[in-house]
Amino acid sequence: MTDTPEQTRVEQLAEYLCSEFDFSLDPCVGYSWPEHPNDEGYRGDGNWVKLQPSDVQAFARENAERILAFLSTSKPVAEAVKVKPLEWNAPDSWNLANTVLGTYVVRPCLATNFTGQFLMCRPGDEDSVLFPSEDAAKAAAQADYEQRILSALESKP
Structure with missing residues (x-):
């Protein structure tokens, strides 16, 4: 399944929110953002990373969608x-x-x-x-x- 450009923008903004903001989003410090929809954190050669919890991901995506919707209406x-x-x-x-x-x-x-x-x-x-x-x-x-x-x-x- 290929992401649409809008879904890609949502993912990029949600990842940014998790890495740059410390508010009620409550991201886990040092945890990674998933690289694809089925990412379980495996990075090859036996290496694993901890991923942001799914509720944090969902909240970040929701806020990213709202921010992008706002930005798209104010050119x-x-x-x-x-x-x-x-x-x-x-x-x-x-x-x-x-x-x-x-x-x-x-x-x-x-x-x-x-x-x-x-x-x-x-x-x-x-x-x-x-x-x-x-x-x-x-x-x-x-x-x-x-x-x-x-x-x-x-x-x-």
Whole structure:
């Protein structure tokens, strides 16, 4: 019988609770967590380990399931939403992305000692930032856009 990913997560969290916490769970110090459902503690070559009692295992699993259920219902904003990618228009060598924040501009750098590099200008910012390629400048614009949009959002309580 193969554990589902959720069962595996429950087992990992339950094991962690037994090894890291000292509360009403009352785990036995120095005892091991079972490595599989039919584990009796035998580790080969005549070696045995003591396993956490079955009631402790059950209580830890129950709490692990409750904790994971809680965690799965409270996603951070960045995981709950996705910012749409910028849509670039290139009427000439300048790439423009119009957004609710203003226009992002990616254009070739015309200075002779920076030939082949690109400048990116953010909305509301008069300074440009130099990048080694057009793709790198567009990626930086996208990252800046996402950061600005996500910074205005918060999770519902």
